Amino acid sequence: AQKITQTQPGMFVQEKEAVTLDCTYDTSDQSYGLFWYKQPSSGEMIFLIYQGSYDEQNATEGRYSLNFQKARKSANLVISASQLGDSAMYFCAMREKGGADGLTFGKGTHLIIQP
Amino acid sequence: DTAVSQTPKYLVTQMGNDKSIKCEQNLGHDTMYWYKQDSKKFLKIMFSYNNKELIINETVPNRFSPKSPDKAHLNLHINSLELGDSAVYFCASSPFGYEQYFGPGTRLTVT
Numbered sequence: 001a002q003k004i005t006q007t008q009p010g011m012f013v014q015e016k017e018a019v020t021l022d023c024t025y026d027t028s029d030q031s032y033g034l035f036w037y038k039q040p041s042s043g044e045m046i047f048l049i050y051q052g053s054y055d056e057q058n059a060t061e062g063r064y065s066l067n068f069q070k071a072r073k074s075a076n077l078v079i080s081a082s083q084l085g086d087s088a089m090y091f092c093a094m095r096e097k098g099g100a101d102g103l104t105f106g107k108g109t110h111l112i113i114q115p
Numbered sequence: 116d117t118a119v120s121q122t123p124k125y126l127v128t129q130m131g132n133d134k135s136i137k138c139e140q141n142l143g144h145d146t147m148y149w150y151k152q153d154s155k156k157f158l159k160i161m162f163s164y165n166n167k168e169l170i171i172n173e174t175v176p177n178r179f180s181p182k183s184p185d186k187a188h189l190n191l192h193i194n195s196l197e198l199g200d201s202a203v204y205f206c207a208s209s210p211f212g213y214e215q216y217f218g219p220g221t222r223l224t225v226t
Contacts, residue, residue, distance in 0.1 A: 045217035102160035
């Protein structure tokens with residue numbers, strides 16, 4: 001079974017609209033972390049936002065927020081007021097076991113912002 | 116200053132050759148990682164290295180070996196390269212258990 005599921009292979013969104021990228025996860029650990037990364041066409045991996053399993057408030061970083069629903073094992077990324085520069089691949093990832101084994105990534109969502 | 120650097124950025128080589136990719140981080144992090152991104156953009160952990168403890172993903176062939184001369188470096192050695200090794204390889208570092216900072220990636224092409 002996949003540990004990280006991103007159900008949207010691709011999305012087209014109009015500029016300035018809000019975007020929600022879906023991510024569900026599967027773990028039996030009580031302590032884990034959830035991450036979102038952006039990969040533009042240039043190829044680098046850019047860290048966007050982090051949510052710890054014990055964090056009671058949803059994480060926010062500028063225009064990015066993480067809608068964390070623990071009971072549903074959901075960690076959706078919300079981008080407010082999308083910009084053309086937001087066009088990229090977006091990856092959801094999870095850290096388990098204290099991080100010793102690295103991150104487990106989803107297959108990604110290719111987001112295209114249209115003018 | 117670059118936080119996590121990798122060299123080379125591109126590597127083209129023939130089957131059967133042995134090659135290395137170097138990674139350096141200047142963030143003072145305890146843990147370093149190697150990931151492989153395949154042609155479908157799927158990222159998979161290969162190794163993590165923390166305080167001289169190496170954790171290996173069991174699916175990684177033993178032709179791949181990480182070498183850490185010191186805390187700031189984690190190099191990747193690949194022996195007897197195969198066509199299927201063609202991918203982008205990312206090095207990353209983190210303070211243990213927190214967000215990982217990735218290098219720019221090395222695109223390896225095996226012909």
